Amino acid sequence: MWLDESAIQKQDLIIDPPYVNAAGSLGFYPEASAVSDWHLLGAFITNPVSLKARKPAENRVCINFADEFLLHTGLPNPGFLAVLKRYTQRWVRSPLPVIVHLIAEDVKGLAQMVRRLEVCENIIAVELGFAPDTSADEAGRLMDSAFGELPIIISLSPYQVSTIAPVLVDSRVSMVRICEARGMLPDDNGKLVHGRLYGAGLFPTALQAVHELAAMGLSVIGGGGVYTNAQVKALFQAGAAAVSLDAVLWLGGLNLDMLIGESIKEQ
């Protein structure tokens, strides 16, 4: 029996400099005004894109709490084809290589989207996001349908690590990215709302997750609540291959060089 090498080979994916924005942090394409020093990032990750359009969640909201905030949006997006139509040309002209984040709902839809992206210019990888309660088996099937010409990144919230990470070891997945944890808070009216969490308070669990994944031999993009250069360093020390930035990019007047420049120089 002949061993089919491509079936187990990880596709190389190098992010250089080793910094990206988190999916959902900078929109669907690198808009010139959002960041002044694009050259400090190694790739641009798009907002999550689903096959069909998703409307904003009925009870969309941002709730501040302690050093964190919860965002409940429903991941609105115009759907895959509309996204392609609006942004393909902008991706081609992007100052950075582009990674498209796909909401992995079903095997067939996902495969369709990935095949279509393989023929787009300046796209270096596809990132997959799973629903919070996705099982390891489901995740495995979804991943399998996505493998093809483009390297695959899997985004996992810290809570999905114990369930899904074991499937990724010895798979063809190129990288894993730690994305936002999920949580729940009462809104102004006392109604409980679930959503994604942002802010410095998320960092310790993210760092722990990065450490675990790196120890499993996976190539990890670490992030979650990163606001200082000391945090960036700790992520690399925990074994991260690259670092992702999220809500820090919304602070305005940000000096990216101060945040990540020092670490770059030291490498």
Place this chain on the structure above:
Amino acid sequence: MWLDESAIQKQDLIIDPPYVNAAGSLGFYPEASAVSDWHLLGAFITNPVSLKARKPAENRVCINFADEFLLHTGLPNPGFLAVLKRYTQRWVRSPLPVIVHLIAEDVKGLAQMVRRLEVCENIIAVELGFAPDTSADEAGRLMDSAFGELPIIISLSPYQVSTIAPVLVDSRVSMVRICEARGMLPDDNGKLVHGRLYGAGLFPTALQAVHELAAMGLSVIGGGGVYTNAQVKALFQAGAAAVSLDAVLWLGGLNLDMLIGESIKEQ
């Protein structure tokens, strides 16, 4: 074939008033000076106890970060028999019924400890804690060895919910308690340290975990970063049967009545 009823029956456990301290927050017995209004709590949970003595971790430390702090202690305790010797009489005289938290390491040792506690006075339940990477199968075996005359509470960090909670549904476990999440931070010298997390920043993920467990039909003691009456209310709203307090008990000069009294009155 006769159905052995006791084999599937949950043992009733009522915590009234529905408040407890988290394991590790108030030591091994209710010391008079620690809390002035013990009558507001429905039970006292001991520090984690292991079969053999555990020394303090070599690099024990408390690291502050954002609205949180990480505690790495190694769960020091003098071992089960020494604990019994020192505290049995204090448990008998305790102003509150006592729940002993056992570090569940192996089936045999755990069974021994539980059998021994069954003959102690004023103990209303045993709480089990698992190592961070315990699988569902292991957890199930440990639980099985603990069932007997005392109701069993399982403590799970929010990260253990997706792995272990499914085993608890339709089991004889009486309650589940959400305990501290784990995380990692650099210490003063930049060395990465893992440990348990405390502080308000942990609340949103704890609340989400409570909601998930309650939706599975489990009876949940919710807690993690609770500092205000509004948080207590949100936990009950998410379906908690009782609420646990942790580092808020370390603030000193605390008026427990302000924190939980209002919720008690409303019930």
Place this chain on the structure above:
Amino acid sequence: MDACNAQLIEIWQAPEGNGGRIRVDHPFDIVPGQYMLVRRASDLSSLPVVVFPSSKADNGLITASSLPVDWTPGEQLSLRGPLGHGFRLPASARFLGMAAPNGDPSRLMPLIDAGIRQGAAVSLFLGKLNERASFFPLPAAVEVQPLSALPEALVWADFLAVDISLRSLSSLGELLGLKGGDQKLPCLGQVLVRTDMPCAGIADCGVCALKTRSGWRLACKDGPVFDLEELIDVAG
């Protein structure tokens, strides 16, 4: 102006949050209805706060009542803006109606001032009138009325400005006294839609999204001020 330094000089309590006076180190022009993002320079990770100036002070601005209660005078701030699209008050407007259902007219104040400057008669319709009216100092020329009087008044107004929360937007028709089928607008007008704006457009996060006659729009980028007719038959 990208981001500039500022300082919180003075604060006062207002029913919906603290108001304050901010000294800004940089000259700037802001249209009524545009917003600024403000944060404490010392805060590691808090989101910026959305601030609508209620008037311009010497070297700075007076904010509508939206400052966090733990900000104290003297704090160093970082300020960004102006952002978004503000009101376009027709130069010909002579009878202006202004409505603040939550009883706080401060976001409309710069527009009220502009109306008075161009010689228009200004009527202000306030929710919670009894509790709030005495709180906010208003120019003597402004006639204050309860919110319930708004529908009748719209007959004579030639421009209407409303400050309303995204959550209440669906009751905009009711507020103007439009019945179910009756979609005819009483007059021209614009609506300032108040909502969380965590990313202020940087991420297209969608928290501030609202449905308009032309489809989904973002308050942070396409608003926060929208034409009344864009909202009325969607929301009404």
Place this chain on the structure above:
Amino acid sequence: MDACNAQLIEIWQAPEGNGGRIRVDHPFDIVPGQYMLVRRASDLSSLPVVVFPSSKADNGLITASSLPVDWTPGEQLSLRGPLGHGFRLPASARFLGMAAPNGDPSRLMPLIDAGIRQGAAVSLFLGKLNERASFFPLPAAVEVQPLSALPEALVWADFLAVDISLRSLSSLGELLGLKGGDQKLPCLGQVLVRTDMPCAGIADCGVCALKTRSGWRLACKDGPVFDLEELIDVAG
């Protein structure tokens, strides 16, 4: 005293953190080496800060350099203590040696003052002497020497007080110039062990645990001051 209100009146920068003057609303007595827990009244969830008074001021205390850098004068504080066991200075002691390896003598200041009051000669051995000596104002009667001079000086001292971190405790023997086998103590003495004390004894959390000749002890409850002989052959 259980918990009482206090106010931060003044702060100053010190090499290892800010020092400050705190006004306390309640009379209290504190032995050198005992500690207080202080937190900002406005903080929701931060752990209290461990504070060792360096001297008593009118109606309050001067803290050793351990205040968080974001605390500003005027803050309302909540204060608890005194806690733990302080130094017991023998009334007969005439020659005192004091050692602060980290170069900050402020935790030893109340003991230095007490020594001078009872007519003893006080020598202070400071780490980082060149960088630090000029920073902390010391009574003229105190003789300041480099830390490396400590072993020789111990010959004449009749009481030794050391302020050392838990982390450095294992090098205590080396500090006193004791060789591997040589366990004979040069003189009587006590050691203030600095460590995190998150639960201050409420939880027996064990962060502050240290091994003594009599077994594991907690700095928060059984210390933070321990007899030298309890630590020396364990740590030395």
